[in-house]
Amino acid sequence: MNKDTDRDKSPPVSVSVLGATGSVGRAALQVIEQGNFEVIALCAQKDLEGLVALCRRHRPRFAALGEARLLQPLRRALQGSGTVAGAGENAVLEAADMESATTVAAISGIDGLVPTLHAARRTTTLVLANKECVVAGGAWFLEECARHRSPVVPADSEHNAIFQILEREKGARSMVERIVLTASGGPFLDLSEEQLSRVTLRQACAHPNFRMGAKISVDSATMMNKALEVVEAARLFALDEGAIDIVVHPQQIVHGMVVYGDGSVFALAGACDMRLPLWHALHWPHRTSARREGAQGLDWRSVSTLAFRPLDRQRFPAPDLARASLTNPIAPVVLNAANEAIVEAFLHERIAFHQIVPLVQEVMQKHDTAKLDAPDSLKRVLTIDAYGRRLARECLERQAVSASLASRPLAEAGLLQQA
Ligand SMILES: NC(=O)c1ccc[n+]([C@@H]2O[C@H](COP(=O)([O-])OP(=O)(O)OC[C@H]3O[C@@H](n4cnc5c(N)ncnc54)[C@H](OP(=O)(O)O)[C@@H]3O)[C@@H](O)[C@H]2O)c1
Incomplete structure (x- = not known):
């Protein structure tokens, strides 16, 4: 029996995406859509339309925008959808605090540090795109992750x-x-x-x-x-x-x-x-075939030389x-x-x-x-x-x-x- 098929029959893995409307956030959600996941929370800073469209598609329990002035428009747009809306810095932290087995940390810059830390402190597998967390947070940030038993799986392709x-x-x-x-x-x-x-x-x-x-x-x-x-x-x-x-x-x-x-x-x-490292990180510690269209293959017949x-x-x-x-x-x-x-x-x-x-x-x-x-x-x-x-x-x-x-x-x- 194929192990992947077994995994598909297991309950979905809960996942939240911090920085959902960005380049990494969207790529992660494409992977999530093709795997066996349940989306718990999504957040972004100010892209109201982008976040609403992602909520319609992925049906998270909670969605937050960092800009407090966008609370009413976000609430109106999500009314009746089953997604609770929040806005302001605390709402972003609320999204980060929601229980999920895996969290994609894809907010850009140092702004991502506090929400990522919140996620790490509730114990989750951190799929870490936000390199600034590690650069600025350094050893202390990684120790915090370890202390709360939150494994860090880098999403940056090199790492x-x-x-x-x-x-x-x-x-x-x-x-x-x-x-x-x-x-x-x-x-x-x-x-x-x-x-x-x-x-x-x-x-x-x-x-x-x-x-x-x-x-x-x-x-x-x-x-x-x-x-x-x-x-x-x-x-x-x-x-x-x-x-x-x-x-x-x-x-x-x-x-x-x-x-x-x-x-x-x-x-x-x-x-x-980017969907390849994200596929690996989102399924870690298992290795699961990316058999749907999500992660593109490489046609080695078209690669005649590798230049360094x-x-x-x-x-x-x-x-x-x-x-x-x-x-x-x-x-x-x-x-x-x-x-x-x-x-x-x-x-x-x-x-x-x-x-x-x-x-x-x-x-x-x-x-x-x-x-x-x-x-x-x-x-x-x-x-x-x-x-x-x-x-x-x-x-x-x-x-x-x-x-x-x-x-x-x-x-x-x-x-x-x-x-
Ligand atoms: N792009 C890549 O291929 C790549 C590869 C490896 C690593 N990374 C790293 O991944 C991180 C994200 O990169 P990206 O290219 O995806 O950036 P991006 O396209 O600019 O997206 C940033 C995301 O973070 C959200 N955001 C920004 N400030 C926020 C705040 N204060 N509170 C809540 N959400 C906030 C943005 O929301 P709005 O859309 O509403 O502004 C957006 O969803 C960076 O640290 C980058 O170094 C990126």
Whole structure:
């Protein structure tokens, strides 16, 4: 008898999706629809129409929007549907608090930390897309998950690949020499420094292989995404930064590799489709065939070569910033906060693309860890986060003053024009 068929006959697995209207949230719900799941709670920030459409399709017990002003429209739209509506920050936490065996943590940025923590504290399998939770929350966040017996299964394709390999080779953990995270290189991989200084907001938000949220798209373009992934991998797999390599692999077929002491290299390969790691993570610890249309296969007959190349650290210095930050538990929190604030300024067209990483660099040079307590509680993590944002704001203000003193404003100079 097929084990998958047996599993289909078992009661559905309860699941909640935090950040349901985003790129990862929607991909997770596509997987959920094709598996044996019951949706308990969905939440988002402000996408009323998107959340209502997902509620009609997945019939959760509870749905919440972070923006309190949207309570009445959400209630009206869900009237008679069987889904209770809530709005405001507490409603998002209520969604995170609802009992479910599995929780997809797919809110973007540090905003995802508190809801994810709420979910972890009620014991659930965390399908973790929100890398900022691990980057900023660090060891303390992972200890909280462990204390409440909430396993963390990474949904990020690179980390999911490493997770799968390490789990398969459990007995050889002490033989792990290094891991390799592959990087698509983003949309600007082959641009010169001069060309990088002229890229537009729209170009920066268009990833070559994935449709993703604006913030992670910009992070992919600056390689800050890979930088955050180095910190995420160091924390998740308890590795020194020196044991984490990055290799550029624009095809994104190989997602991650583990190099063992006997010279063997295990690589996880598959189609470049977020639904694949999500399928694995949502079914973990079982391996279940993705036999419906959800997770796309890879036609190996169409893959004649696999291309890898080293990262150009001169044009893309962000991963080096992340490596340096790992010497102190406070620094990754500052790095994440500064990057979020500075990317936000770019998304509002206050700075040009090529200014993002140098501004983050400036914050990292200025920050003073002696002023702060270690990030070993939520309060302390959020205090360091606020400090990083304040430094970033100061750097942005100084930048604005020097830009206004320059002969032509950025927009006039054509740096911020839309493609
Ligand atoms: N996209 C990818 O392929 C990918 C891959 C690996 C990891 N990740 C990580 O996964 C996370 C999500 O990425 P994404 O691309 O899916 O982002 P996204 O498309 O921008 O979606 C973010 C989601 O979070 C919701 N949200 C934002 N702030 C919130 C708040 N304060 N309270 C409640 N909900 C809130 C948004 O709601 P609204 O729609 O209402 O604003 C949306 O549902 C990020 O941490 C990213 O680094 C993404």
